[in-house]
Amino acid sequence: MDFEPTERQVYWRDRVRDFIAAHVRPNMAVYDQQDHEGDRWKVLPIVEETKAKAKEAGIWNLFMPPRNDSHHHVDDTFEFEGPGLTNLEYALCAEEMGRIGWASEVFNCSAPDTGNMEVFHRYGTREHKEAWLRPLMNGEIRSAFLMTEPFTASSDATNIETRIERDGDEYVINGRKWWSSGLGDPRCKIAIVMGKTNPDAQRHAQQSQILMPIDSPGVNILRHLPVFGYDDAPHGHMEVEMVNVRVPASNILLGEGRGFEIAQGRLGPGRIHHCMRTIGAAEEALEKMCRRLQEREAFGKPVYKHSVWEERVARARIDIDMTRLLCLKAADMMDKVGNKAAKQEIAMIKVQAPNMALRIIDDAIQAHGGGGVSEDYGLARSYANQRTLRLADGPDEVHARSIAHIEFAKHAPRPGPTANALRGDHGRAAEPQSFSSGDMGVAR
Structure with missing residues (x-):
């Protein structure tokens, strides 16, 4: 290696x-x-x-x-x-x-x-790329991805209620989305919307993804959603209502029922991108923490010489390096064997990276005292950003479930007698015994 x-x-x-x-x-x-x-x-x-x-x-x-x-x-x-x-x-x-x-x-x-x-x-399609990909790649416009909904548990995307219904040469979109990141930017011109085209199809074939220009009639931005009080302007996170929004039928991506397939192709690399940026944020916090600890004195000596800080800094260095290696392993597997084969590694790093960064940023905030929770050092904003990543692209619990299911499949019970049966008489539990109040010093 x-x-x-x-x-x-x-x-x-x-x-x-x-x-x-x-x-x-x-x-x-x-x-x-x-x-x-x-x-x-x-x-x-x-x-x-x-x-x-x-x-x-x-x-x-x-x-x-x-x-x-x-x-x-x-x-x-x-x-x-x-x-x-x-x-x-x-x-x-x-x-x-x-x-x-x-x-x-x-x-x-x-x-x-x-x-x-x-x-x-x-x-x-070629038309999609000419209309939207080219200006996006040139940095001329911005875009949004509308998936999460306020009235459903979006950790299970099969719950999505937004409807995308065919009407002649058009699709009609009705629904409500929130945490639609990027919709606040005046350059945001196009959104990819996930919704149901056929609620009666098999569970993962009900959803589709469609292109929706932001200036389409019926697209109503209802409110802005701050994150721990930060507005993230000009990017922003919006709640948006779609009322009889009509778009050309050619705006459907790949065809009806392909929404989950597209989502998986999109989210795998995106999770890696988030996790590597998270490691950079953790490195930045560790650097700020180390500088601060060496600049301040408390109780007659530099703060960094108090053993609790030595332990925290050491733990931060260990955790960052371990997390980076896991992330690089996941990225390498995606390159060599594909996103599907790297599913467990992607899920593991998605759980590990933000939790690691949050611990280190929290320690950095503590090292800065009152300044840490102010806007002066950027740590409070960094904490807010990283905390959202325990929810974005699937919450920790969903990824942990995926990791566990893969692990259970590796170690499924083998045919034949169970482990308890193989233990025989030697494995039987001892008969319950009664003790007097004087036995083994037991107090009654």
């Missing part, structure tokens, strides 16, 4: 790292200033300026699948391509992006656009 990164992995990771150091980190104060000025739902000039530099440098659309991806259609040309990084190569880049919240967008690698672009790339 070789843990040494390849020359290509190092090349792309370092290009991303160096660009962030030169153009993103020095402009964090500019970003904050522009973010707090005027309307909340706006395009920030510093982001657009930095995006132009990244695009010119060729550090752009890094997540797009390699050209040997078996999913894309035979009539595709190679004009809808990124640099062709593998999941493993991209994972190292995503970790660097995860250190600063807006870094991903600079490289046109931010959710939900990444997942949506992969859907267009894998499953869209």
Whole structure:
């Protein structure tokens, strides 16, 4: 087993790292200033300026699948391509992006656009790609993915109630979605909507995915949903109502009943992207914690010399490195044997990464005292962001269930006598005994 990164992995990771150091980190104060000025739902000039530099440098659309991806259609040309990084190569880049919240967008690698672009790339027609994928890849527009609903347990997506009904040459969409991330951005022009086309079909063949332009009549954004008080502007998370929204029948992706198939193709890579960014966030928190602990004194000595902090910092380093290895293993398996074969590894890292990051960010907040829960150090916002990832792309409980089911299948009971039967007389439980109040010092 070789843990040494390849020359290509190092090349792309370092290009991303160096660009962030030169153009993103020095402009964090500019970003904050522009973010707090005027309307909340706006395009920030510093982001657009930095995006132009990244695009010119060729550090752009890094997540797009390699050209040997078996999913894309035979009539595709190679004009809808990124640099062709593998999941493993991209994972190292995503970790660097995860250190600063807006870094991903600079490289046109931010959710939900990444997942949506992969859907267009894998499953869209030529017309879909011309209309939506091209401007998304150019960074000219943004997009949203509408799956979660307020009145159902969306951890089981078969509960989805939104209806997508055929009416001649159109489909009519009715329903309500929430946590529709990205709908607050004025550049958001297209949404991929998951809903039911046939409630009477088999359980996983009832759902379909369809393209819905945001400016379609009947699309009503009802309210914005803050996360622990953070509005995440201009991205935002919205509750949206769809009332008799009509879209062309050609907007259906792959055909009716293929929604779950598309969702699985979309969510596997997306979960890895989230997890690697999470590791970057944990690294950033650990760095802030270490600096803070060495700058402050308490009870006559530097804070870091108190043993409790030595234990916490050591645990953080161990947990980050273990989590990174698991994530890289999952990404490597996706590249070599496919997403389906890597299902358990993807589920494991999706549970492990945000929980790991939350513990470390929480310790970093503690190290900063009152400052930790303020906006001054970015830790409170980071905690809020990471806490949502225990729910996004499936809650921990769903992934744990999947992990356990795979494990049970590996170790199913063998034919023949049970373990208890094989124990024979020697395995019988001893007859219950009664003890007096004086036996073994038992108090009555």
